[in-house]
Amino acid sequence: MKFEKIVGQDTVKTKLIKSVKEQRVPHALMITGPEGTGKLALAIAFAQYLSCHKPTNTDSCGECPSCHKFEKLIHPDLHFVFPVNSSDSKGDGEKAAAKSSDTFIHLWREAILENPYISEPIWYNAIGIENKQGIINTAESSEVIKKLSLKSFEAEYKTMIIWLPERMHISAANKLLKLIEEPPAKTLFILVTEDPENIIRTIISRTQIIRVPPIKREHISTYLVDKVGVTPERAHDISRIANGNFNVALKLIGEHESGPYFDLFRTLMRCCYTKNVLGLLSWVDAAVGLGRERQKELLTYSLEIVRDSLMLNLGLDDIVYLAGDEADFGKKFSPFINGKNIQALNTELNLAIDHIARNGNANIVFTDLAMKLVKLINKN
C-alpha cells in the first residue's frame, strides 16, 4: 500500500518518511488513534516504504518487486499478528489451541485488501465470530519469536505488525515485552492500537508513539469526489457524518442517497421557531420513517450543524464547513444558537442519539426531542 492511497494524515506520513530519511527508524513503533483513521494502512505503507528499492521523497515506488509483494501483503518479511477466536470460527478446522494469526492469514489479506480501514467488528465478522471478542494468545507469541529469529528473506528489515495489541493475553504480552526489550537485529515492531490504556505500560514505554488524529473532513470530502466519483454535495454530507472515521464514510457511500438530512433539519428548526406543533408532529413521522441507522445519522448531522452555527454566531467563519444551501440557512439560523442554549442543545441531541442507539422507541425519542428544541430555540 502506497502512502498516496491513504486519505489525509499528511503530518503522520511526513513524520514516518522523515524517520527513514534520517535513519532514525525505531525498533518499536506504536501507532495509536481512533477507529477508521488509517492506522493499519499507515503501518503497512511505512513497512513498504522501508523495504522499497526505489523510494521517492514522499512515497514508495509501487513498482519494484518488493512493492509488488507488499501490495498483495505477501512479502516474506512482512508479518502480522491480530486477534482471532480460538474456536468455532472459519479457520481451517484445526484444534483451538493451535489457532493463531497464520490460520487466518488468507482471510486477513482479503479483508485488508478490501478495506485497509478495517475495524474490530468488521474483522470478527469476516472470521465468523461476530459477537465474541478475539484474542492474541500465548501460542502466538511463540510463533512471533520463531519468525523473527529467522534472517530476513529479501528486505533489510523484518516488520512485525501487531494489530490491536490490547487484545493480547497477559502472558503473550510479557513474551512480547522481552522481544521488544532485546529485539532481533533489523526488526521493526509496529503496534497498531485503539486502546493504549489496555496495553502493559512497560511495552508502551519501549515504543515510539505516533498519534493518528481523525481524518480531516475536507480530506474525506475531496477523496470521495476525486476517487469515488461522489457528487460534491453528497461528499460534503458524508464527510460531515463520518466525522473523521473513514469506515463510516465507506458505509455511507454504499447506501443510497443520504440527501434529506439538511431538509429535515431545516424543517425542524423552522417548526421550532414558529412553534408549529402540527408541523413538528409530521416532522416526527418523517424521522421515525428513516429507520434506526439513518435516524442516528440525522441526529449526528444536526449536532454538527448546530455546532457550526454557533461558530458562525461567534464570527469564527473560517472553521465552519457549511456549503451551498446549508451556508445560506446557517447565516439566518446562527443567531438562534448561542451561549444560552448551546450546551442544552448538545445534551438533548446526544441523548437522543444514545436512546436511538439503545433501541429506544423512536416516536417517543423524536417527539420529546422536538418539544425540548422548541423551548431551547426560543430561549433568546
Ligand SMILES: [Zn+2]
Ligand atoms: Zn518499490
